[in-house]
Amino acid sequence: xxxxxxxxxxxxxxxxxxxxxxxxxxxxxxxxxxxxxxxxxxxxxxxxxxxxxxxxxxxxxxxxxxxxxxxxxxxxxxxxxxxxxxxxxxxxxxxxxxxxxxxxxxxxxxxxxxxxxxxxxxxxxxxxxxxxxxxxxxxxxxxxxxxxxxxxxxxxxxxxxxxxxxxxxxxxxxxxxxxxxxxxxxxxxxxxxxxxxxxxxxxxxxxxxxxxxxxxxxxxxxxxxxxxxxxxxxxxxxxxxxxxxxxxxxxxxxxxxxxxxxxxxxxxxxxxxxxxxxxxxxxxxxxxxxxxxxxxxxxxxxxxxxxxxxxxxxxxxxxxxxxxxxxxxxxxxxxxxxxxxxxxxxxxxxxxxxxxxxxxxxxxxxxxxxxxxxxxxxxxxxxxxxxxxxxxxxxxxxxxxxxxxxxxxxxxxxxxxxxxxxxxxxxxxxxxxxxxxxxxxxxxxxxxxxxx
Amino acid sequence: xxxxxxxxxxxxxxxxxxxxxxxxxxxxxxxxxxxxxxxxxxxxxxxxxxxxxxxxxxxxxxxxxxxxxxxxxxxxxxxxxxxxxxxxxxxxxxxx
Numbered sequence: 087x088x089x090x091x092x093x094x095x096x097x098x099x100x101x102x103x104x105x106x107x108x109x110x111x112x113x114x115x116x117x118x119x120x121x122x123x124x125x126x127x128x129x130x131x132x133x134x135x136x137x138x139x140x141x142x143x144x145x146x147x148x149x150x151x152x153x154x155x156x157x158x159x160x161x162x163x164x165x166x167x168x169x170x171x172x173x174x175x176x177x178x179x180x181x182x183x184x185x186x187x188x189x190x191x192x193x194x195x196x197x198x199x200x201x202x203x204x205x206x207x208x209x210x211x212x213x214x215x216x217x218x219x220x221x222x223x224x225x226x227x228x229x230x231x232x233x234x235x236x237x238x239x240x241x242x243x244x245x246x247x248x249x250x251x252x253x254x255x256x257x258x259x260x261x262x263x264x265x266x267x268x269x270x271x272x273x274x275x276x277x278x279x280x281x282x283x284x285x286x287x288x289x290x291x292x293x294x295x296x297x298x299x300x301x302x303x304x305x306x307x308x309x310x311x312x313x314x315x316x317x318x319x320x321x322x323x324x325x326x327x328x329x330x331x332x333x334x335x336x337x338x339x340x341x342x343x344x345x346x347x348x349x350x351x352x353x354x355x356x357x358x359x360x361x362x363x364x365x366x367x368x369x370x371x372x373x374x375x376x377x378x379x380x381x382x383x384x385x386x387x388x389x390x391x392x393x394x395x396x397x398x399x400x401x402x403x404x405x406x407x408x409x410x411x412x413x414x415x416x417x418x419x420x421x422x423x424x425x426x427x428x429x430x431x432x433x434x435x436x437x438x439x440x441x442x443x444x445x446x447x448x449x450x451x452x453x454x455x456x457x458x459x460x461x462x463x464x465x466x467x468x469x470x471x472x473x474x475x476x477x478x479x480x481x482x483x484x485x486x487x488x489x490x491x492x493x494x495x496x497x498x499x500x501x502x503x504x505x506x507x508x509x510x511x512x513x514x515x516x517x518x519x520x521x522x523x524x525x526x527x528x529x530x531x532x533x534x535x536x537x538x
Numbered sequence: 539x540x541x542x543x544x545x546x547x548x549x550x551x552x553x554x555x556x557x558x559x560x561x562x563x564x565x566x567x568x569x570x571x572x573x574x575x576x577x578x579x580x581x582x583x584x585x586x587x588x589x590x591x592x593x594x595x596x597x598x599x600x601x602x603x604x605x606x607x608x609x610x611x612x613x614x615x616x617x618x619x620x621x622x623x624x625x626x627x628x629x630x631x632x633x634x
Contacts, residue, residue, distance in 0.1 A: 090588070092628060094551070094583070096628055096631055151602075153624050342627060
């Protein structure tokens with residue numbers, strides 16, 4: 087039935103190469119929770135999440151035990167709160183964040199995403215209220231994650247929102263200054279945000295999604311790294327083929343877990359997200375895969391090419407292994423969550439500018455990057471604007487999750503512990519984009535958006 | 539193999555330093571739990587004793603999670619690693 091080699095290969099992937107299913111994320115629609123009374127809406131939100139996700143964590147743990155597959159996170163994504171809260175009487179949306187937080191704690195998940203707004207073309211009144219509530223919401227909750235979509239390839243970039251988010255990120259940092267701006271680790275802005283992403287901080291359940299759905303994010307940088315070690319000295323065609331095979335196997339594990347979770351919870355299966363997601367553990371790093379290509383260190387010239395090939399090969403291998411693929415699906419390049427990235431920053435080989443170039447070909451963007459706390463809002467908005475442009479004009483998802491740490495400067499390191507890891511403060515180009523950011527308005531959609 | 543039977547097949551892997559009585563101890567535990575051994579193979583790979591068992595859980599008295607706990611406990615006593623996993627995982631990874 088199986089030969090020894092196959093069985094031992096699988097065992098080693100789990101035991102030595104850190105293969106895991108990163109997250110089972112249950113998407114829950116909160117559309118039917120909306121009322122004109124914020125207290126009532128909050129209660130409905132809490133009740134619905136507690137009911138739908140009652141067995142999520144236990145089911146994840148059962149599957150993990152029975153199949154011998156580590157399943158790291160059980161999480162929840164919900165309808166963007168700006169949609170759910172729109173008819174309420176209050177402009178202070180922190181009450182909804184607290185309801186999400188309490189529900190997440192009650193069912194035992196480690197994050198809940200969806201304190202979100204989709205503002206790529208402009209603000210509704212509710213979107214404004216949500217954005218204004220983000221700093222306080224993230225400072226007063228533990229498990230709530232917030233995301234804002236600022237741009238799409240179809241609509242262009244909402245530069246008013248880009249400007250505002252620079253200030254909101256700084257405010258969030260300020261309100262969580264005692265925790266080294268931890269609030270900013272839970273806040274991400276997007277271009278082309280996927281509506282079925284299972285990964286935090288950007289998970290939310292888009293308005294086109296079903297009532298309840300199971301999305302699964304796989305991981306496995308260690309497996310890819312190990313596979314590439316066996317292809318040392320071979321040409322890049324062989325490297326691509328090796329990555330595809332590893333990605334196929336990783337994804338099949340995710341597909342099995344997703345199918346089983348969907349069956350046991352009686353909730354439809356949505357998508358597998360084929361992402362290579364690193365952790366700060368040694369042996370679970372994207373940077374080290376890039377170095378296995380033959381780079382002295384991540385950040386060296388050639389890094390973008392290697393990352394492009396890695397990202398593409400992961401998708402090609404993974405697509406065949408799953409019936410439905412979605413979410414972000416690619417290699418993540420967070421700095422603080424990747425031991426090799428941290429080393430590359432500390433050695434001086436990896437700059438913010440190089441990271442920006444890498445985001446043109448990776449699955450997301452400038453992720454978990456700590457910068458000096460005194461960085462002006464318009465510079466943060468400038469970083470966001472550039473990332474949004476890369477996503478919008480290249481038809482891909484990009485994101486910014488940046489952490490201006492109050493009181494910290496280049497040379498300092500901040501540590502968040504756990505999967506969030508620790509981040510060296512990176513140097514930021516101080517030339518000012520203030521006049522550009524101040525203009526506001528919209529950057530029109532690129533010409534290739536007109537496909538009809 | 540039918541879907542029903544597949545669900546009840548599991549793979550037990552024993553990895554560690556060879557010593558007297560490993561197979562006896564594992565088989566005894568499985569017999570007590572009503573678990574039938576369908577296939578067994580053992581080999582020394584890079585100086586490490588490796589045993590792979592295909593077992594049938596159809597008539598098992600407890601459930602796979604409890605069995606996994608007991609096997610882990612036995613592994614700790616014998617200073618070896620014993621894992622049990624549904625066969626589906628190997629099927630998913632190695633068969634198209």
